[in-house]
Amino acid sequence: MKKLIAMLTLFGAVFATAAVGATNLPYDEKADANADLKQALSQAKSSNKKVLVVFGANWCPDCRELDKALHGKSAALIDGKFIVVKVDVGQFDKNLELAKSYGNPIKKGIPAAVLLTSDNQVLYASKGGELSDARHMGDNGVYDFFNQVLNKH
Template sequence: MTMQKLISWTLPLVLLLIPCTFGAAQEEVGEKKAVKKQVISVYDVEADASADIAAALARAHKNNKRVLVVYGGNWCGWCVKLDEFFKKDRKVARTVRYEYEVVKVDIGRFDKNMSITEKYGAQLKKEGVPYITVLDGSGKVVANQNTGDLEEGDHHDSAKVETFLQAKKAPPQDAEKVLAGALEQAKKDGRKVLVHLGAPW
């Protein structure tokens, strides 16, 4: 086969493969973008919200904290803003860390985990998201809060949010009563008491 004939046979094949290669490259870029979006999602759409709340309540009961249930969705700009605010505002982040167990509940398009919102009396469909429910260690509702009241312009107001969180946190326990109760129970069970002194910070 002459060189001219070889070129005439191979050139169309090369040209045929170029669109395929370009298409594959576009598909790969699309996949990378999809992965990136998935990584920055605030709400876990696969989470078992009821189980997460139950686990948070157990920790809150043990550590004298409250549970902060935050309803929202990854499509909601204010929901993403609130999540970032809880992390970036130093005073608020400190309060959330030491006084609360946080559970983020994905509500889909107001068609998911609605049984949870009904259980705690959260008025999402009326007042929108993000929306907050505060529970005590026993699961009792302490407060339901429309976060629109905590906003100022295009952002969440640090003073308003901090005031709300401080007002709804668990009251400090009486150390003497806790110790007396532990000593009484230990006496009944024939056990000793380990006293741990510390602070949340």
């Protein structure tokens, strides 16, 4: 009986940890990406910002690290210049038409980013897997990447 109680306690702790971790995942797997993008474009017009679309998935370590970096050193840059839309691509089986409409930036890996004007014109798309190693880029690398993209556009 003690073993059963210990196993149930352990299972409960693991389940609780997984549930807490799930609430911190960057991609809303139930989101309507097209509606989110439409709203972001409208916000961008009224706030004179650009739209940053980040394609990724919760299972992807680089996607989670990029999201952390966007809330780290890069937060002021990102928040000041962009309306961010995170698009879940699942197991490369979700929102593929949206990705294709921007030149398929996920073709060489995720995370991938597209920078748009408020009237939905592509200024930049990461088509070469530029962010797919975000784990090793660190806060400084992510900041430098987006700062360079922004300065070109």
